[in-house]
C-alpha cells in the first residue's frame with residue numbers, strides 16, 4: 078500500500094505538507110504554516126489532519142516558513158522523530174523557527190493587551206520551547222546523499238536553487254511488493270538569478286509533485302541590476318528613502334549583494350543600506366558560512382568589501398536601534414521583514430513612511446493573496462495595520478524580476494530532461510488559476526496529464 082495525501086499547498090501557495098504512507102510507515106514532506114488570508118491562517122488552528130506521533134520522519138525541502146513553520150506545532154502535539162534537511166537549511170530553519178515562535182508569542186500578547194481576540198486568554202500557536210524542541214530533531218542530509226527511513230523509504234536531495242540549501246526530494250518507496258519513486262520539486266528557483274545557484278536536472282520518477290507558484294506567468298525580461306540602478310540613482314538624486322520589505326532569509330541577502338555590486342561597479346554612488354531585522358542579520362552569517370552553496374565566492378564575503386554586509390551596511394539588531402530609523406533621512410535604503418508585510422518590523426516602517434510621498438516602497442517578491450503586500454501591489458490607497466487606517470502616499474514600485482520562483486516557461490525548461498511522463502503529475506503550490514495554467518502548459522507542450530489535488534485529498538500510488 079502506497080498513498081499520498083496533500084495536507085497543504087493544494088489550491089494555495091502556503092502550508093506545504095505532503096503525507097506519504099507505505100504500509101504502516103509514514104513520512105511528511107515539508108511541514109509548512111498557512112499564511113495569507115484569514116481563512117487560510119485559521120487552518121493552522123484546526124485539529125491536526127494526522128497523528129504526529131505516528132510519523133516516522135519529516136523531510137524538509139527548504140527553510141521558508143510556508144514549508145517548515147508548522148514543525149513546532151506538530152512537535153508540541155507529540156512529534157519526536159527525525160527531521161531531515163540540507164546543512165544550510167538546518168541552520169536557516171533554526172533561526173527562522175525561533176523568530177516565528179517569537180512573532181507568535183508577541184502577536185498573542187499584543188492581541189491580549191489590545192483585546193483584539195474574542196478569546197479570554199490568547200495563546201500562541203506554539204512558543205520558543207516548541208521551536209527549540211523541533212530544532213533538536215534536525216538531521217543533516219547533503220545533496221545527492223541517500224538516506225533510509227526503515228525499509229519502506231529512502232530519499233535524496235536535488236538542488237532546487239530558490240534559496241540557500243533549497244532542495245527537491247526524490248523519495249523511493251517499497252511496500253514489499255512494488256517499488257515506486259516520487260519526486261517533489263520543492264520550490265524551483267530561477268536560472269542566472271543573483272546569488273542563488275541554478276536548479277539541477279530533475280530525476281526520472283514514477284510520480285511528480287510540481288510547484289506552480291507562477292504556473293501562468295512569465296517574469297519580466299528586465300534585468301534586476303539595471304532596474305535597481307535606475308531606481309537607486311533616482312532615490313539618491315531625490316535624497317529620499319527606499320523601503321524594501323524583504324524576506325529576512327534570501328531576499329535580503331540578494332538585494333544587499335545587488336546594491337553592493339552596483340556600488341562596486343560605480344553604477345550608483347555609495348548609499349547607506351540599513352538591514353533592520355535580527356533574523357536577516359543571522360541569515361547573512363549563514364550565507365557567509367555556506368559560500369559553496371551560492372554564487373558569491375568566499376573571498377568576496379570578508380571584511381569591509383564583503384558583498385553581504387561590508388562598509389555600506391548598518392545592521393540593526395535591537396528595537397531601540399530600529400526605532401532610530403524612524404528619523405532617518407535619505408538617501409538611504411531600509412531592508413526589513415517580513416517580505417509579504419504580514420508582521421515584523423516592516424509594519425512600523427510602513428506606519429511611519431507610507432503617508433510620506435517622498436518614500437518609495439519597492440515590492441520585490443511574491444505577495445500571497447490576502448497579505449498587506451498584495452494590497453499595496455494592487456494599488457490600495459488606504460490599508461490597515463493593526464486595525465489602524467494608514468494612507469498610502471508613498472510611491473509603490475513593483476518589480477517581480479527577482480522572484481525566487483521559476484515561471485512556467487522556466488519550469489518547462491527545467492522539466493525538459495524528463496523524457497517520459499510520470500504516471501501522475503500532481504500540480505501543487507499555486508493559487509487556483511496558476512495551477513490550472515501550469516496544467517494546461519504541461520498538456521500543450523508535453524501532452525502530460527495532470528492532477529490538481531484538493532486540500533486533504535489522498536491518492537493511491
Ligand SMILES: [Zn+2]
Pocket residue numbers: 139141239240264
Ligand atoms: Zn520557498
